Amino acid sequence: MKLFKKGLLLVAIPGLFELGLLGVLYKSQENATQAEVWALHTKDVIIQAAEVREPVLLQSARLRAAIILNDPSGLEKKDLWESIEKEVNELRDFVVDNPSQLRATEQIRASVKEYHTWTDQQTELLKNGRRDELVAALRDPKALSLIQVIQRQLADFIKVEEALDDVRQQRVIEARKLQNIALWIALIGSVLAAAIAAKIFSKDVGGRLAVLTDNARQLSEGGALASAVGGNDEITDLDRVLHETHGRLKQAEENARAYREQLEGHARELALVNDDLQRQTQDNEMFIYSVSHDLRSPLVNLQGFSKELHHSIREMHDTIAESNLNDKDKQRIHDLIEDDVEVSLKFIRTAVSRSASIIDSMLRLSRVGRVEYQSQHADVNTIVGRVIDAMSSTIRQREALVLAQPLPPCYGDPTAIEQIFGNLVGNAVNYLDPKRPGTVEIGVLPSDPGQPNFRTYYVKDNGLGIPADYLGKMFSAFNRLHADVAQGEGVGLALIKRIVMRHGGKIWVESTEGVGTTFYTSLPVTPTDSPASQLAQGEQTHG
Amino acid sequence: MADSEEVGILLVEDDDGHALLVEKNLRRAGLSNGFLRLKDGQEALDYFFNSDGAPSKPGFDSIVVLLDVNMPRVSGVDVLKRLKESDVTANIPIIMLTTTDDPREIERCYDYGCNLYITKPVEYEAFIEAVRRLGFFLQIIKVPTAGRGGA
Numbered sequence: 001m002k003l004f005k006k007g008l009l010l011v012a013i014p015g016l017f018e019l020g021l022l023g024v025l026y027k028s029q030e031n032a033t034q035a036e037v038w039a040l041h042t043k044d045v046i047i048q049a050a051e052v053r054e055p056v057l058l059q060s061a062r063l064r065a066a067i068i069l070n071d072p073s074g075l076e077k078k079d080l081w082e083s084i085e086k087e088v089n090e091l092r093d094f095v096v097d098n099p100s101q102l103r104a105t106e107q108i109r110a111s112v113k114e115y116h117t118w119t120d121q122q123t124e125l126l127k128n129g130r131r132d133e134l135v136a137a138l139r140d141p142k143a144l145s146l147i148q149v150i151q152r153q154l155a156d157f158i159k160v161e162e163a164l165d166d167v168r169q170q171r172v173i174e175a176r177k178l179q180n181i182a183l184w185i186a187l188i189g190s191v192l193a194a195a196i197a198a199k200i201f202s203k204d205v206g207g208r209l210a211v212l213t214d215n216a217r218q219l220s221e222g223g224a225l226a227s228a229v230g231g232n233d234e235i236t237d238l239d240r241v242l243h244e245t246h247g248r249l250k251q252a253e254e255n256a257r258a259y260r261e262q263l264e265g266h267a268r269e270l271a272l273v274n275d276d277l278q279r280q281t282q283d284n285e286m287f288i289y290s291v292s293h294d295l296r297s298p299l300v301n302l303q304g305f306s307k308e309l310h311h312s313i314r315e316m317h318d319t320i321a322e323s324n325l326n327d328k329d330k331q332r333i334h335d336l337i338e339d340d341v342e343v344s345l346k347f348i349r350t351a352v353s354r355s356a357s358i359i360d361s362m363l364r365l366s367r368v369g370r371v372e373y374q375s376q377h378a379d380v381n382t383i384v385g386r387v388i389d390a391m392s393s394t395i396r397q398r399e400a401l402v403l404a405q406p407l408p409p410c411y412g413d414p415t416a417i418e419q420i421f422g423n424l425v426g427n428a429v430n431y432l433d434p435k436r437p438g439t440v441e442i443g444v445l446p447s448d449p450g451q452p453n454f455r456t457y458y459v460k461d462n463g464l465g466i467p468a469d470y471l472g473k474m475f476s477a478f479n480r481l482h483a484d485v486a487q488g489e490g491v492g493l494a495l496i497k498r499i500v501m502r503h504g505g506k507i508w509v510e511s512t513e514g515v516g517t518t519f520y521t522s523l524p525v526t527p528t529d530s531p532a533s534q535l536a537q538g539e540q541t542h543g
Numbered sequence: 544m545a546d547s548e549e550v551g552i553l554l555v556e557d558d559d560g561h562a563l564l565v566e567k568n569l570r571r572a573g574l575s576n577g578f579l580r581l582k583d584g585q586e587a588l589d590y591f592f593n594s595d596g597a598p599s600k601p602g603f604d605s606i607v608v609l610l611d612v613n614m615p616r617v618s619g620v621d622v623l624k625r626l627k628e629s630d631v632t633a634n635i636p637i638i639m640l641t642t643t644d645d646p647r648e649i650e651r652c653y654d655y656g657c658n659l660y661i662t663k664p665v666e667y668e669a670f671i672e673a674v675r676r677l678g679f680f681l682q683i684i685k686v687p688t689a690g691r692g693g694a
Contacts, residue, residue: 296642297613300663301560308567367645 003205003233010201014194021186028182032175039172041094042165045101048091049158053151055083056112060147063119067134072126075119084112101160108153115146208235215242219249281369289366292359299359303352306345313337313345358478361491365477368498373413375503375527380407380421380457383414384442387422391429400429400438407444410455410523412503417523420499420507421459423492424519428461431517438463445520454505455525460518466511474509496521504528551577555587555622556611556640561663565609565640584617588625591632598631610657612641612648620652627656 059080066075088109095101125134208229215225225246229239320333384404388395395402402425410417425440432438438461445456466474473479477494500507504524511517552569556562562580569578581587587610593599608626610619619639626632638659639652649660661676 293642296663297558297561300642301558301564304564305560308564363644371646 003235006201006205006233010194010197013197014190017193018186018190021182021189025179025182025186028175028179032172032179035168035172035175039165039168042161042168045091045094045161046158046165048087048094049154049161052084052087052091052108053154055080055087056115056147056150059084059115059119063122064138066126067122067131067138070126070131072123075123075126081116088112098164101157104153104157104160108150108157111146111150111153115150118146204231205235208239212239212242215239215246219246222249285366285369288362289370292362292366295359296356299352299356303349303356306348306352309341309345313341361477365491365495365498368495369502371416373416373502375411375413377409378412378414378417379409380417381409383418384421384425387418387425390422391426394426394429398429398432398434398438400432400440402429402440403442405441405443407442407457408455409525410457411526411528412523416499416503420496420521420523421457423496424459424521427492427519428459428463428517432461432463433514436462451522453524453526453528454522456520456522458518458520460516462516465513465515465517466509467513471509471511475507551579551606552609553587553590553606554578554580554609555582555584555614555619556580556609557583557614558611561611561640583614584619584622587622588617591626592629598629601631603632603635606635608635608637610637610639612639612643612652620648620655623652623655623657 062074062077062080066072088105091108092102092105095105122134122137125131125137208231211226211229212235218225219242225243228243229236316337317334320330323330325333381404384407388402388404391402421442425442428440429438432440441458441460443458443460445458447455475493475497477491479490497507500521500523505522507519507521509517509519554562554565556565566578566580581590587608591599591603608622610622612619619641623637623639626635626637633656636658637656638661639657640661640663641648642663644662652660
């Protein structure tokens with residue numbers, strides 16, 4: 001049942017009750033009116049009875065007057081008799097529904113008729129002058145009694161009617177009393193019915209609404225819902241919706257949990273892969289280290305013995321000069337040694353030097369990943385000052401201006417940080433444009449609120465700049481852009497990138513060819529727990 | 544070859560080329576000390592100790608050991624350890640020669656008691672310089688040895 005219907009019932013039940021009581025009230029009202037009508041009717045009957053008596057008494061008086069005056073002429077008139085007849089008829093009409101009173105009326109009529117007959121006899125006597133006889137007859141108690149009979153009958157009639165009137169009056173009072181009672185019952189009953197209906201309605205709807213509210217609260221707090229409320233109205237619908245929502249929410253939570261678990265699984269896998277990668281990187285560095293190391297040994301021989309050959313050649317020159325060969329042969333041997341052997345040896349030595357240099361770079365590179373850092377709060381001002389001092393002769397030679405802004409400290413290994421700035425400042429000075437006065441500026445960016453634990457330093461120059469195509473390869477090992485400008489194997493940036501990463505920081509470059517280059521490096525301000533910096537703990541010593 | 548009057552040089556080196564280069568350059572630098580070359584750590588241990596582990600001689604005066612670190616069988620570091628463990632051999636000056644310049648290994652060798660650690664340079668000039676330093680070192684330690692011998 002819908003709430004509207006319930007509300008309608010709430011109004012209709014007391015309404016019906018009131019309607020019933022209104023009927024009762026109407027009925028009692030009707031009864032009272034009826035009773036009043038009957039009471040009035042009785043009064044009319046009593047009055048009519050009196051109407052009957054009046055002409056009878058008048059006729060009696062007329063008779064007496066005629067007798068006294070001895071004039072029968074007045075008695076000739078029939079009007080009073082007709083009047084009596086009319087009044088009796090009217091009386092009969094009034095009491096036609098009451099058999100006993102009807103009988104009494106007929107008796108009255110009979111008595112009146114008897115009195116009429118007697119009066120006619122008296123009239124005859126008077127006409128005939130038999131007045132004495134008449135007087136005598138008048139004295140006859142019987143004559144008097146006729147009037148008295150009529151009188152008595154009328155009195156009785158009235159008495160009966162008065163009794164009836166009393167009864168009917170009583171009925172009217174009772175009807176009125178009943179009417180009042182009905183009115184009160186209607187009033188109290190309707191109020192009670194309304195109260196009971198409201199009570200039932202509020203108990204039903206209110207109780208279920210309370211359950212509904214509780215369910216809604218549980219839903220918002222994520223608790224368990226009470227079982228479904230009964231009925232089939234809007235509250236039930238709403239409750240069903242709440243239950244469905246609860247079910248969906250549970251499902252969503254379940255899904256979220258599953259996703260989270262999946263995510264955690266992925267994270268674990270990722271961590272494993274990461275560990276594996278780190279181990280592999282370590283292995284690679286170890287491999288590079290041992291290969292480089294093992295390569296060094298034969299290089300020592302190559303370089304050493306080529307030098308030995310160089311010594312031997314000098315001795316050979318001396319020996320040939322002192323020999324007794326002719327000058328032409330001497331010259332030929334000399335040319336052979338100088339042009340072929342010496343040139344070949346020179347190439348060998350150059351190649352060995354280059355190989356040795358590459359191996360050294362590889363060793364340094366691999367060592368960066370393995371060396372143990374002594375991290376501390378490092379005074380970058382001092383470090384950069386030291387870097388600039390160490391390069392002072394190169395700076396003078398290039399006629400460059402190197403400016404260091406005040407630099408806040410960072411947290412890291414001072415030697416490693418010196419390597420970073422040494423490399424960056426060294427590059428900046430080495431790759432200045434000879435065509436214009438060189439300037440190198442070392443500074444720090446305003447701290448980034450998103451990265452409060454890091455500080456970004458920069459080394460900015462107005463040097464040769466880097467072509468856009470080359471920017472992506474800047475930090476790869478053994479890549480050299482300006483091979484003719486400065487010496488090196490092209491591992492410097494790869495090296496310091498590794499150092500910066502092991503500190504948990506970042507390094508990047510912005511450059512415009514022909515305008516200048518700015519290297520940025522972010523370094524931690526406080527100790528970080530980055531996996532890269534833990535790498536050193538797994539380091540092994542190569543024997 | 545080793546003469547009790549002169550400092551004998553004992554080179555323990557598995558690489559023939561390295562051994563020859565070291566010997567040649569020592570001689571070229573004017574060091575005419577008695578020179579003996581052993582091929583690996585085991586030979587070195589056999590030279591200093593009997594089969595039962597006791598020192599083969601009551602004393603090893605006037606001897607300097609040049610030890611390569613990376614060798615088959617017994618490494619230079621193991622030889623260093625053994626020599627420094629025994630009272631008889633503990634005073635022998637030992638110079639480690641290696642291609643490694645790993646600071647950890649250098650530190651380890653100094654911890655075990657080596658007297659000098661020289662990285663074998665690939666650059667010939669630098670190598671000669673290292674050998675000269677080695678010779679200078681030997682010249683210095685020769686004086687107290689001789690002084691002790693005279694006492």
